[in-house]
Amino acid sequence: xxxxxxxxxxxxxxxxxxxxxxxxxxxxxxxxxxxxxxxxxxxxxxxxxxxxxxxxxxxxxxxxxxxxxxxxxxxxxxxxxxxxxxxxxxxxxxxxxxxxxxxxxxxxxxxxxxxxxxxxxxxxxxxxxxxxxxxxxxxxxxxxxxxxxxxxxxxxxxxxxxxxxxxxxx
Amino acid sequence: xxxxxxxxxxxxxxxxxxxxxxxxxxxxxxxxxxxxxxxxxxxxxxxxxxxxxxxxxxxxxxxxxxxxxxxxxxxxxxxxxxxxxxxxxxxxxxxxxxxxxxxxxxxxxxxxxxxxxxxxxxxxxxxxxxxxxxxxxxxxxxxxxxxxxxxxxxxxxxx
Numbered sequence: 098x099x100x101x102x103x104x105x106x107x108x109x110x111x112x113x114x115x116x117x118x119x120x121x122x123x124x125x126x127x128x129x130x131x132x133x134x135x136x137x138x139x140x141x142x143x144x145x146x147x148x149x150x151x152x153x154x155x156x157x158x159x160x161x162x163x164x165x166x167x168x169x170x171x172x173x174x175x176x177x178x179x180x181x182x183x184x185x186x187x188x189x190x191x192x193x194x195x196x197x198x199x200x201x202x203x204x205x206x207x208x209x210x211x212x213x214x215x216x217x218x219x220x221x222x223x224x225x226x227x228x229x230x231x232x233x234x235x236x237x238x239x240x241x242x243x244x245x246x247x248x249x250x251x252x253x254x255x256x257x258x259x260x261x262x263x264x265x266x267x
Numbered sequence: 268x269x270x271x272x273x274x275x276x277x278x279x280x281x282x283x284x285x286x287x288x289x290x291x292x293x294x295x296x297x298x299x300x301x302x303x304x305x306x307x308x309x310x311x312x313x314x315x316x317x318x319x320x321x322x323x324x325x326x327x328x329x330x331x332x333x334x335x336x337x338x339x340x341x342x343x344x345x346x347x348x349x350x351x352x353x354x355x356x357x358x359x360x361x362x363x364x365x366x367x368x369x370x371x372x373x374x375x376x377x378x379x380x381x382x383x384x385x386x387x388x389x390x391x392x393x394x395x396x397x398x399x400x401x402x403x404x405x406x407x408x409x410x411x412x413x414x415x416x417x418x419x420x421x422x423x424x425x426x
Contacts, residue, residue, distance in 0.1 A: 104392050109305040112312040134315035156292035190311045192386045195393040212402050219380035221352050231360035235425050236399040243413045251405050258401045
């Protein structure tokens with residue numbers, strides 16, 4: 098995984114400084130933000146654990162070249178199916194999945210499939226009943242269908258614009 | 268005898284290498300995660316701040332009633348907003364009750380789940396700045412297009 102190294106720590110330091118500033122100016126708001134953060138963290142931890150397990154299993158079982166065959170340039174329809182179905186089935190916030198995606202990308206996953214995976218996450222199967230309740234079944238059906246179609250279109254367009262098939266970004 | 272010894276040796280080697288493989292895989296995962304962890308915590312802090320600073324009641328106040336401008340405003344607000352998609356459905360339902368167009372609300376919901384301004388720094392650091400900007404830019408435009416297509420198709424099939 099090639100994270101742009103110092104920026105991660107700088108980013109966290111910046112947010113910590115913002116929170117400290119908030120604590121000095123508006124302590125009540127700071128407490129509310131911290132309580133939301135604690136709740137968010139407790140919700141995210143199980144998904145994060147799942148991602149860690151998947152990453153470890155992939156590191157253990159996927160041999161060099163295998164990810165490239167399954168999710169690289171020549172993966173064809175199977176690759177698209179993996180990305181779109183994987184995106185729909187993945188739960189939790191999007192950022193929890195970045196490390197796994199970055200890992201697979203390093204192993205040869207093409208940009209179009211990365212973008213398709215991230216876009217297909219918009220189709221939230223467990224939440225479809227709630228969408229039906231608020232907007233009706235015809236809306237839920239069409240909206241989900243268009244999201245799936247656009248996950249593929251987005252993937253193709255992102256890869257075309259990034260100009261990157263399955264080589265890592267410099 | 269010789270074959271047996273060779274087989275025993277091979278068996279021992281396999282027994283030795285499997286735990287080593289597992290350890291190596293766990294080590295690799297831990298190293299990757301250690302790099303990403305500060306970014307994930309940073310994003311969660313940012314999202315929490317947005318959730319506290321921008322109450323759901325704010326969203327209703329920004330729509331103008333303009334058929335062309337509102338979907339763009341919806342997509343913009345949806346991109347900046349953070350939180351569980353359930354919130355976007357509830358807010359969307361409320362917005363329709365308040366008189367916002369389905370087109371605007373659809374763009375709002377689509378952008379909420381596909382574009383992430385709060386997550387953009389993390390996406391840029393982990394997946395590359397260029398990739399993150401292009402992907403989120405296209406997802407923003409897609410949110411408007413998905414909204415138009417959904418509304419138009421609904422009108423055509425179930426007028």
